[in-house]
Structure formats: C-alpha cells, structure tokens
Amino acid sequence: MVELTRDDTIFKDxxxxxxxxxxxxxxxxxERDEEIEEYVSGFQPVIDGKQPYNIFVYxxxxxxxxxxTNLIIDYLNDRQQDYGDLEVLTPQISCKSLTSSYQVSxxxxxxxxxxxxxxxxxxxDSGFIYEQLWAHLxxxxxxxxxxxxxxxxxxxxxxxxxxxxxxxxxxxxxTETNVGVVGISNDFTFRDNLSAQVKDSLCDYEVHYPPYNAxxxxxxxxxxxxxxxxxxVLAEGVIPLASAFAGQDSGxxxxxxxxxxxxxxxxxxxxxxxxxxxxxxxxxxLIEKGRLLxxxxxxxxxxxxxxxSVLLLADEGETPAKRSEVYATYESLVADVGxxxxxxxxxxxxxxxxxLKGFLTVEQKNKGSHGGSYFExxxxxxxxxxxxxDDSDFV
Ligand SMILES: Nc1ncnc2c1ncn2[C@@H]1O[C@H](COP(=O)(O)OP(=O)(O)OP(=O)(O)O)[C@@H](O)[C@H]1O
Ligand SMILES: [Mg+2]
Numbered sequence: 001m002v003e004l005t006r007d008d009t010i011f012k013d014x015x016x017x018x019x020x021x022x023x024x025x026x027x028x029x030x031e032r033d034e035e036i037e038e039y040v041s042g043f044q045p046v047i048d049g050k051q052p053y054n055i056f057v058y059x060x061x062x063x064x065x066x067x068x069t070n071l072i073i074d075y076l077n078d079r080q081q082d083y084g085d086l087e088v089l090t091p092q093i094s095c096k097s098l099t100s101s102y103q104v105s106x107x108x109x110x111x112x113x114x115x116x117x118x119x120x121x122x123x124x125d126s127g128f129i130y131e132q133l134w135a136h137l138x139x140x141x142x143x144x145x146x147x148x149x150x151x152x153x154x155x156x157x158x159x160x161x162x163x164x165x166x167x168x169x170x171x172x173x174x175t176e177t178n179v180g181v182v183g184i185s186n187d188f189t190f191r192d193n194l195s196a197q198v199k200d201s202l203c204d205y206e207v208h209y210p211p212y213n214a215x216x217x218x219x220x221x222x223x224x225x226x227x228x229x230x231x232x233v234l235a236e237g238v239i240p241l242a243s244a245f246a247g248q249d250s251g252x253x254x255x256x257x258x259x260x261x262x263x264x265x266x267x268x269x270x271x272x273x274x275x276x277x278x279x280x281x282x283x284x285x286l287i288e289k290g291r292l293l294x295x296x297x298x299x300x301x302x303x304x305x306x307x308x309s310v311l312l313l314a315d316e317g318e319t320p321a322k323r324s325e326v327y328a329t330y331e332s333l334v335a336d337v338g339x340x341x342x343x344x345x346x347x348x349x350x351x352x353x354x355x356l357k358g359f360l361t362v363e364q365k366n367k368g369s370h371g372g373s374y375f376e377x378x379x380x381x382x383x384x385x386x387x388x389x390d391d392s393d394f395v
Contacts, residue, residue, distance in 0.1 A: 002269065009230065010268040010275065016227045017261035019254060026071045030223060031216040032064055035209055039068065042205045043076050046144050049085055052180025054166040054202055059209025061186045062252025066150055069184060073148060087141060092148040099154055101161035105129045108147065112136035130164060134173040144178045152183040153190035159198055166201040211251020217243035220253050221260055229264060237277045238263065245284045259283050289384060302342050306350040307359055309333050310379055311386065320363060320376035323348055351377055
C-alpha cells in the first residue's frame, strides 16, 4: 500500500506542470517573441476600427498556439478599452468534438443565446442556422466580433462555414458588425487540402508556430520547474535530458512538461528527495509506452489481430515473415479467439496500414532470376510492443 501523506520534498506546486495550467501573463510565454509579435500585429485593423483580418494559426501539437491565443485575446480585450468607439467581442470555442460546419454553426449561434434559448444540436436545416447566426451578428451591440476557432481541423471536409463566416461581411450577410475569424490548427494536411476558395477566405493572415528545439524547451522547463519543484530537487542533467527527449521527438512543450512531471512523480513515489536523470529516462519510456498503448487501443479489431499474428511469429523467431505466413498464423489466432475470419486481401491491407503507422517494418524481396517480388514483415520495437501488451488487457 502506498502512503498517502502530503508531499513536502519534491513538488512545491505540481499543478504548474499540468496541461490545464494557464500562465496568466503574456511575459510568461517564452521563446515565442517573433510569433507573438506577428500574431498581435494581425489585430491592428481591429484597433484601428477597420475590417479585421482572418487569421490562420498553424503548427504542430504542443507548440504554444492555444496558450498564446488565450493571452493575446486577453491583451486585445484590454487594449480596446482605450477606444470609446470599439466594442470587440471574442467568442472562443474548441471545435475538437465538432465534426461539421453544421455542428460548429450551432455552437456559434448559441454563443449569443441564454441557456434556455439555445438551439438543440440537431433538427434544423443549415440555411436556418446561418440565418440565425447572421441575425445575431447584425443585432449584437459590438463594433467587432472575432470568432476564435481552436482545433478547426476537426471540421474536416464539411467546411462550408469556413468559407461563409470569414466572408460574411463581403457577401453582405452581416452589415452592422465587423466579423473576423481566428482559425487554429495542428494538422498540416488540413491546411494544404482546403479548397482554394476556403483558403482565400480563412487565411488572410497566417502565423506559423515551428516546433521548439531542445534549448528552447530547456528554457520553458526551467521557468516552470522553479514554480513546480522545491529548490535543489532536480539533479543537474534533468532538465537538459527531458528537453532533449522532447526536442528529438516532437519539439512539443507539452511532451517536455509531461516527461518532467512524470520524472518528479517517480521520485516522489519512491520517497526520494532528488529527481535524477534515470527518472527522466524511465518517465520517457513510460510515456512512450502509454502513447503506444493508446494507438493500439484505437486500432480496429482485425488490424490488432493482424499485428498480433506478426508478434506471435516474432516471438517464435519466425520473422521477417511473408504475407502467407502471417495469414496462416492469423487464421489460427482468429479460431482461438472466436473472431470472424477476413479474406487474405483484407489482412494484406491491414499489414500495409500497420507498416504505415510504424508498428511493422516491411521489406521488398526479389524472387531471384525468375523475377517478381514479395514483401516480408517484422515487428518494429518488439520489446516495447510486447511490454505494452503485457501491461494491458489487450486481446
Ligand atoms: N512558449 C511557452 N512558454 C511556456 N509554456 C508553454 C510555451 N509553449 C507551450 N507551453 C505549454 O505547453 C503546453 C502546450 O501548449 P499549447 O496548449 O498552447 O499547445 P498547442 O500548440 O495549442 O497544441 P495543440 O495543437 O495540441 O492544441 C501548455 O501547457 C502550455 O502552457
Ligand atoms: Mg491547442
């Protein structure tokens, strides 16, 4: 049984390492001066009382897009108060669970309504929803409405709103209020795949957030660590190592913070008063394993069974294995677990998908003088996968 006593050796305040922690002052965002300058300048037309830009903010996960947006919007709200002719509203929504223009529009309409007047999430046609939205925007007591749409990529290809909303003034739907959109995305394919029309509307002004390098991550961690840990708790190499892991992998501050948090937690659990480099290595392995497990859980059943067949072969030293060998193992596995059996073609498809996702490696072999070729599959990161599977209830 673990002891449940108040921690007075490692963490002074571990909340500052959590994802939910929000720095409240724009100066607390470090290593982002250029991006913030660019981003803030995008709001110049608003302060001038003119038609706003539509701003598109993009960059990989964990690079400070949401954090800086929140603080820049606070700053805008603060600055507008100096000008009597400005009344800027900034409704902010996360589109994470909203997968169509229809769902996002309803959410936007409801930003202007009291709870008892809110539209239900289904049952209207989209023309009606747009009319409601334009009516609210014309009626609202504001000089500007800037919609901040975070994780906008989840809207997918059903992106009519992303044409309509940024252009609602130009198209004459809204004449009484200046409307602008800030769209935020970490999905590069989303931006590249936008139709020319939508791209023109949504991306008047672009701000790119590149991944952090290891040195930048060190500075970010250093600042948080001072608040999070008691003095002298971190061994010298801890922050550089956590930053190096995250820097090599994703360049994400979120990942770096997670590694540091986990490392501190390992030391705390073992009742030690120092966090060591070994804790950082262990934390990194645990986090990677967790991520792998999450990905495994998201695989469709037949794909998991395919992966498991290759794992069984690897366990017996029979890999790299041809597709026919994988299929034979798959057939007996399916019989064992009582699942339905799919065709060879389906399993071949799963094999290619699993290699694309990095679970398997694939090599093309030539048959020799008779020509033709075949593929051989093996498990990538066999030990990590096996450990992840051992730790789980994965069938
Ligand atoms: N420059 C920075 N200074 C201090 N903390 C930062 C910085 N950049 C990111 N962080 C912290 O890293 C975490 C991730 O940042 P944020 O949520 O802004 O990422 P994001 O770019 O919006 O990622 P996603 O695309 O996954 O939403 C947060 O906890 C944030 O406070
Ligand atoms: Mg974000």
